[in-house]
Amino acid sequence: MGGAPAATVVIARKNRDLVNHFRCAGALSPDTAASSASIGVEERHAWHRLARRGIIRQAPNSGYYLDQDAWALWEGTRRKRALAMIALVIALFIAGLIRTWLQ
Numbered sequence: 615m616g617g618a619p620a621a622t623v624v625i626a627r628k629n630r631d632l633v634n635h636f637r638c639a640g641a642l643s644p645d646t647a648a649s650s651a652s653i654g655v656e657e658r659h660a661w662h663r664l665a666r667r668g669i670i671r672q673a674p675n676s677g678y679y680l681d682q683d684a685w686a687l688w689e690g691t692r693r694k695r696a697l698a699m700i701a702l703v704i705a706l707f708i709a710g711l712i713r714t715w716l717q
Contacts, residue, residue, distance in 0.1 A: 633680060644673040
């Protein structure tokens with residue numbers, strides 16, 4: 615069971631690293647889109663994940679760019695989900711403590 619949280623952390627880091635490559639390359643709009651080679655990344659799993667979510671977009675010039683608004687929206691959603699899961703775990707822990715005290 616310890617593998618799932620670790621995998622989630624690795625995936626999140628790979629996503630952030632890829633986004634940072636786009637930012638460093640300045641590929642942030644259709645006008646500044648660049649090839650994956652010039653950005654310094656390979657089109658692998660993280661690339662395809664972000665492309666499916668519309669975070670990495672293809673420009674008319676065949677280059678790619680980072681949609682920063684889509685990234686911010688995705689990151690916000692991901693954080694809210696993580697906080698909801700933490701709140702659920704805490705609530706279940708407290709419920710277990712109360713149940714133990716009442717017995």
